[in-house]
Amino acid sequence: MKFLKEFKEFAVKGNMMDMAIGIIIGAAFNKVIDVLVKKIFMPPLTLMTDGLNFQDQKYVMRDAVTNAEGQITVEEVAIEYGVLFETFLDFVIVGLTVFLVVKAMNRLRSKAQDPKNEVVATPKDIELLSKLTDLMEEQNALLKGK
Template sequence: MGLITEFKEFISRGNVVDLAVGVVIGAAFGKIVTALVDGIVMPAIGAFTKGVSVSEWKYVIKSSQLDSAGKEVAAELAIRYGMFIQTLIDFVLIALVIFLFLKAYNRVRTPAATPATPEDVLLLREIRDLLKK
């Protein structure tokens, strides 16, 4: 079996195509949630922090050094934890929305109907129960 034939069989499997569709939709969904966080959630949080964006939160270890002309000689050394917090909020919102979506999907999805028990089996069970008495 040639390499091209094996590749065609691999691609034609339903799981691979489903996975590819899921990755593309997931990437687009991530962009939507990121836009929600950047455009709505973070400005609302910024209103409580006197206009300072969460992504700008940092702990300065060493301030930048300027020469006599005001030109930066050494860059600021800081731990920028605000971006981490913002990314964490993105993740939590994405996980929450996916959870809610799957919960609604599972509620809507109808379970497979159990087949009705044949009458002869019901009759045999009834006879068995009567014999036990």
């Protein structure tokens, strides 16, 4: 019974919900990046390389063998480096996108934490710490003056 109560508290407090939201947004973000790479970036690259489709690029180590009826008796063995290139491009785009989002969030956070910036509302804890720091500096100046 205690286990179920603890699980209910865990799920209701938001930990599980935050994780679920992150996973759902991550999956949707993955779909966006997949479309961005396959439908936006790869076609111009294919055009620049004279119709070369990167997914089809491979180094064949052993050709497939077929019998008289056309059935494959021995599978082809190949290194598909085109898929690796496309996956690497996906990774670079995801990394760059995440970097830009984090950079923008950090910029907004630093503006929000600056108590002298009146454009963005400063959180109360930062504002109180700033006032405390100002009072301590004022007190130190008075003590040095004596």
